[in-house]
Amino acid sequence: MAIRFRRRPRPPNEVLGVYSFPSRTVRVLKTEDDHILWTCDCDKFRRQADQREPLWCKHIAKAAARRSLERLTRRVAVSRTPER
Numbered sequence: 001m002a003i004r005f006r007r008r009p010r011p012p013n014e015v016l017g018v019y020s021f022p023s024r025t026v027r028v029l030k031t032e033d034d035h036i037l038w039t040c041d042c043d044k045f046r047r048q049a050d051q052r053e054p055l056w057c058k059h060i061a062k063a064a065a066r067r068s069l070e071r072l073t074r075r076v077a078v079s080r081t082p083e084r
Contacts, residue, residue: 013031013032014029021062025041027040038060038063042059
């Protein structure tokens with residue numbers, strides 16, 4: 001008798017982060033092949049959809065900077081003993 005396990009269907013893109021600005025929203029997605037994908041809901045980003053270059057806009061740049069600062073400040077270890 002064969003035992004069959006059902007695999008849960010993975011969502012096509014896992015949301016790693018959402019960064020909101022006053023008029024725009026930037027999402028950081030992880031694709032099925034483990035690539036990071038940045039998306040924005042601004043018009044400039046949508047117009048670039050037919051280009052072969054990586055899509056980018058100022059909102060993604062701001063979100064990337066914010067994400068870098070968050071990751072940097074979370075991982076910094078602070079020594080509690082004074083150096084001599």
